[in-house]
Amino acid sequence: MYRDEGVVLRTAPFAEADRIVTVLTRRNGRVRAxxxxVRKTSSRFGARLEPGTYVDLQLHEGRSLDTVTQADILAPYGATIAQEYARYTAAAVMLETAERLTSEERQPAFRLFLLLVGGLRTLASGERPPSLVLDAFLLRSLTVSGYGMALDECALCGEPGPHHSLSVPGGGVVCPECRPRGAASTSPAAVRLLADLLHGDWDGAEATDVRTRREAGGVVAAYLQWHLERALRALPHLERT
Incomplete structure (x- = not known):
């Protein structure tokens, strides 16, 4: 037996009335149990193990799959977020990204766990635009996972910016001398927005217009999927404002 807290990333039916739950935990990384x-109307778990829910779990360790023996809700972020489509789709991308960035089970991912809890809490509160919360989460999650995007200096030679060409394979913005074939021209406003989101300057980020946010969001999505080496299922359904 062991106990941990975590965020439910995904669920899948199993057998007649069971469900496999994928959870990003504080101490044990990604766990499948x-x-x-749980699919019975009389289940004692009820809605405690729905995606986006922050839970305190007691589990029994198994050979391939653990077994949930107790679950208590710490914060029902998923239920609150689901009331608005823009927040719901942003959360879906965040949960899928967290699962993909923890490719190995039981590999500690404490910083990613904290980012996910903070991102879901902010989405649930409604205090920030969902698209900005999502892009901030994605940029910071990539950074703590070793795929950080260079935004303040050239990703190839380190020349201080600002630079307005961006190479996804190259790792971020690039100077004119290093600009590889296929690098995209990015507006100065979009580059500033990405840097503000990465560094936590919310005043600067929220002062941007919708066009700039969509451009920056497209850059983040392309960069994320390049490093994950596969498209995210939730991304086409994302509503950006």
């Missing part, structure tokens, strides 16, 4: 009988 069986919640027995």
């Amino acid at each position: 069986v919640a027995k009988g």
Whole structure:
């Protein structure tokens, strides 16, 4: 037996009434466990193991899958976020990204866990635009996972910016001398927005217009999927404002 807290990333049906739950935990990284009988109306787990829910879990370790023996809600972020489509789709991308960035089970991912809890808490509160919360989460998650995007200096030679060409394979903005074939021209406003989101300057980020946010969001999505080496299922459904 062990106990941990975590965020439910995904669920899948299993057997007649069970469900496999994928959770990003504080201390044990990504864990997959069986919640027995959770699909029955009489289940004691009820809605405690839905995606986006922050839970305190007790689990029994198994050979391939652990078993959930107790679950208590710490914060029902998922239920609150689901009330608005823009927040719901942003959360779906965040949860899928967190799962993809923890490719190995039980590999500690404490910083990613904290980013996910903070991002879901901000989405649930409604205090920030969902698209900005999502892009801030994605940029910071990539950074703590070793795929940080260079925004303040050239990704190839380190020449201080600002630079307005961006190479996704190259790792971020590039100077005119290093600009590889295929690098995209990015507006100064979009580059500043990306830097503000990465560094936590919310005043600067929220002062931007919709066009700049969409341009920056497109850059983040392309960069994320390049490093994940596969498209995210939730991304086409994202509503950006």
